[in-house]
Amino acid sequence: MLEAHNLSAERGATRLFSDLSFKVGTGEALMITGANGTGKTTLLRMLAGLSAPAAGEIRWRGQIVKPFDPRLRGAVAFAGHPIALKDELTAEENLAAAAALSGEPASPDAVRSALEVVSLSRQRSLPARVLSQGQRRRIGLARLTLVRRVLWLLDEPVTALDAAGTALLARLVGEHVQTGGLAIAATHTPLILPQVRLHSLALA
Amino acid sequence: MNTAAPVPAPASLADSALPAGGIFAALRWSLVRDLKVAMRSRSELGVQLLFYIIVVSLFPLASNPERTLLAAIGPGVLWVAALLASLLSLPRLFAGDYGDGTLEQIALSPHPLEALVSGKILAHWLTAGLPVTLLAPLLGIQYAMDGESLAVLAAALLIGTPILSLLGGIGAALTLGLRGGGSLLALLILPLYVPVLIFGAGAVEAVRAGLGATANLSLLGAGLLVAMVGAPFAAAAAVRIALD
Structure with a gap:
């Protein structure tokens, strides 16, 4: 269970949002919507433990977590805007490196089946540099399935x-949410998620 | 389009505790990955080494080709060029990972960030400091340096260049995401390099004066130990600040 209590964020002198409180439980998803510049990415980075809120607190499983808290680092899969691929490495190498970085090295077979899930089997030994934006995104999805984390951001x-x-x-x-995971997504185009307890949060 | 391929069954969605292997697994991860990336962009490494070779070779052309003069300025020139070569390659230590989002993943990894940063710094030394050290005796011949001076120069560089990578790592992390970070990095780091330069170049001078290089090399070694203990923590803290 991830809880936010009275979170607020500032960018320079402007206040992006304030007194934001919500809860996301196991088996639930949260969609954060809002126009450009309303603080969606800032909020996600706070929840990931990359930056500190200007005020308020974040609780993970009932305990207050500060930025880079080890408990949160072991639970979060953060898919940020740059997709975190090394251009010089192949799709396979990128995924294997990401799995090892998460503390659970993956076998070559596991990497291949993760690429198969996102229909990139043929591109597995191509350097990430030559892949299209959409294909790079798909590798990001493959990483989420490979690196098993509870909380997807x-x-x-x-x-x-x-x-x-x-x-x-x-x-x-x-599938992630139905198997006991949590997912929080900041998006302009709402995802259609049937059979999922979906909360939504609009930033303005 | 095979979108119906089965997703591997979730083994466990429990929070992973600290990963197995501890700090050495973390150090090896970033060392191996950075070396792999460096080897795939060898031309960049080549350019930096070529810069070093050219800078060192310019001085004998520009100054009086008298053997005693060359032998006197040689160690200083080789050290200054090593400093500049290290500085030139520092931005790639963190900037690439910062730009493509990998640094966020590194900072959010359950591995200790200090160990991951140490691996990156070690990879930087292996691709920047070590080649400079290995080339120095060869380039020193242009300066009519004798065998003993060349050996001491190589030894001093071997101990001194890791300090440059360690201190440089702090500077590179501190200047992440800043506009004009490269020139700011030079202003920030070059003064910190001065003690290394003095003791490093001084080691060869001491040999030429018949004093022996032990004192200088010991001081360099002490500096290396201090930097090895302190720099990873400072660089890791700077990375966290840069991501905030």
Whole structure:
């Protein structure tokens, strides 16, 4: 269970949001919507433990977590706007490196099946540099399935994905949430998630 | 389009505690990955080494080609060029990972960030400091330096260049995401390099004066130990600040 209590954020002198409180429990998803510049990414980065809120607190499983808290680092899969791929490494190498970084090294077979899930088996030994934006996004999805984390934080996950990719994303998020995970996504295009307890939060 | 491929069954969604292998697994992860990335962009490494070779080779051309003069300025020139070569390669230590979002993943990893940063600094030394050290005796010949001076120069660089990478790592992390970070990095880091330069170049001078290089090399070694203990923590703290 992730709780936010009276969170507020400032960017320079302007206040992005204040007194924001919400709860996301196991098996639930939260969609954060809002116009550009309303603080969606800032909120996600706070929840990931990358930056500190100007005021308020974040609780993970009932305990207050500060930025870079080890308890949160072991639970969060953060998919930020840059997709965190090394251009020089192949799709396979990128995924294997991401799995090892998360503390659970993946076997080559596991990496391959993760790439198969996102329909990138043929591109597995291509350097990430030559992949399209949508394909890079799909590797980001493969990383989410490979690095098993409870709390998914997704920043604009639909960007650059085609219709099939968007459907795949919705399916993966749905399955994740139904198997006891939590998902929080900041997005302009709402994901269609049937059979999921979906909360929404509009920032203004 | 095979969108119906089965998702691997979730083994466990429990929070992972501290990963197995501890700090050495973390250090190895970033060392291996950074070396792999560096090897795939070898041309960049080549350019930096070529810069070092050219800077060192310019001085004998520009000054009086008298053997005693060259032998006197040689160690200083080689050290200054090593400093500049280190500085030139520092931005790639964190900037690449910062730009493509990998640094966020590194900072959010359950591995200790200090160990991951140490691995990156070690990779930087292996691709920047070590080649400079290995080339120095060869380039020193242009300065009519004798065998003993060349050996001491190489030893001093071997101990001194890791200090440059360690201190540079702090500067590179502190200047992440700043506009004009490269020139700011030079202003920030070059003064910190001065003691290394003095003791490093001084080691060869001491040998030429018949004093022996032990004192200078010991001081460099002490500096290296202090930097090895302190720099990873400072650089990791700076990375966290840069991401905030």
